[in-house]
Amino acid sequence: MLDLFESQWLGGSVHLKNRIVMPPMTRTRTSDGDIPNALMATYYGQRATAGLIVAEVADVAPSSNGYARTPGIYNEAQVAGWRLVTDAVHRRGGTIFSQIWHVGRMAHPSLMPDGEAPWGVTEAQAVNSDVFAHDAEGKLGYMRAGKPRQLETQEVSALIGTFAQAFANARQAGFDGVELHAANGYLFEQFLNSVLNTRTDRYGGGTVENRTRFLLEAIDAAVRELGPGRVGVRLSPFGYFNSMPEDPQAEETLLFLAQELGRRGVAYMHIVYELMPVGNMESAEFKKMHVDHAVLARVRSAFPGKIIWCGGFVSREQAQEALDTGLVDLIAFGRPYIANPDLAERLRQGWPLAVADRSSYYTRRGELGFTDFPAYEADSAAA
Numbered sequence: 001m002l003d004l005f006e007s008q009w010l011g012g013s014v015h016l017k018n019r020i021v022m023p024p025m026t027r028t029r030t031s032d033g034d035i036p037n038a039l040m041a042t043y044y045g046q047r048a049t050a051g052l053i054v055a056e057v058a059d060v061a062p063s064s065n066g067y068a069r070t071p072g073i074y075n076e077a078q079v080a081g082w083r084l085v086t087d088a089v090h091r092r093g094g095t096i097f098s099q100i101w102h103v104g105r106m107a108h109p110s111l112m113p114d115g116e117a118p119w120g121v122t123e124a125q126a127v128n129s130d131v132f133a134h135d136a137e138g139k140l141g142y143m144r145a146g147k148p149r150q151l152e153t154q155e156v157s158a159l160i161g162t163f164a165q166a167f168a169n170a171r172q173a174g175f176d177g178v179e180l181h182a183a184n185g186y187l188f189e190q191f192l193n194s195v196l197n198t199r200t201d202r203y204g205g206g207t208v209e210n211r212t213r214f215l216l217e218a219i220d221a222a223v224r225e226l227g228p229g230r231v232g233v234r235l236s237p238f239g240y241f242n243s244m245p246e247d248p249q250a251e252e253t254l255l256f257l258a259q260e261l262g263r264r265g266v267a268y269m270h271i272v273y274e275l276m277p278v279g280n281m282e283s284a285e286f287k288k289m290h291v292d293h294a295v296l297a298r299v300r301s302a303f304p305g306k307i308i309w310c311g312g313f314v315s316r317e318q319a320q321e322a323l324d325t326g327l328v329d330l331i332a333f334g335r336p337y338i339a340n341p342d343l344a345e346r347l348r349q350g351w352p353l354a355v356a357d358r359s360s361y362y363t364r365r366g367e368l369g370f371t372d373f374p375a376y377e378a379d380s381a382a383a
């Protein structure tokens, strides 16, 4: 039987001290220029007792900026900022991966270089989904994603080079590995969805080989840079966040990916489980969704690497129940990590969990609601 607190080999030379994952959570505390900073280093360092931290998602290029104040990983200043973060985590014995994305159509001209249209798998707009961008007066707020332009075939291939550079940057910044964000309606998932992806080129949605090609080429680039044991991928096969149409081929795509990722020796598949985000980032609300365990069992058989589930886990018992299904190796606790820097110890000891105020999830109020949550022991001593 798997135990939440036993150490776990992830892949390559990466060993985790427990099966607890802090999943990626955007906190919009970057410095101007989308640069990670010392405050973020403190925040991640405080949470280094997780087996694995996956840092908040990082933009692969300026064209990927769908939400103001998310960090980038495409220039030297950003790499130097991330170095502060990885050093802080490593000093405390932790392991940290970088989650890397391109938002694709989930963007807005006000954030795009030269105000150009967002980049899309096709020209189909995400009509019911918001991004955090500038209005006509330059004020930041939530507004509908812009009308995308369809990427040319050679632009898609060129993006692989952009990702390769970001993976090299992640390594230079001291990350232990990378996670490709292929979930929640962003560019990779836009390609994976056979309904949205009506392209007819080699990246087109008509066949499973073609619709997974963009993601798998990016995975290959990551494997070349870091080795397979330092590469993971996040998927949301049951979700439809960001106006993703329901996809009758979702299961075929997922199983094909499981096989192909396994063939490449990829370290882990990180599955967005049971909870799907609704509304925009600010609302930070989640809806229960149906997750088919029979499908997850097939994924398990097809993929020899590790599997992470994330969504709605708030207790040791619940995590143990999931581990006991035999379908999963690591459990991610998202929102609980916001207010409980010492979550691993709290779960182990059965100490109560603090709850964060949602209004502080994404703000620029610096340490408020970010680094000011005490560890339980320190907290009780003060009381």
Ligand SMILES: Cc1cc2nc3c(=O)[nH]c(=O)nc-3n(C[C@H](O)[C@H](O)[C@H](O)COP(=O)(O)O)c2cc1C
Residues within 6 Å of the ligand: 023, 024, 025, 026, 027, 056, 057, 099, 181, 183, 184, 234, 272, 275, 284, 286, 310, 311, 312, 313, 332, 333, 334, 335, 336, 361, 362
């Ligand atoms: C404040 C906040 C920021 C998030 N940012 C990201 C992100 O950058 N990348 C991502 O893949 N998911 C992101 N998510 C989703 C979480 O990783 C996770 O899937 C979700 O919170 C559900 O898990 P939980 O119930 O354990 O919180 C975010 C969630 C929250 C609450």
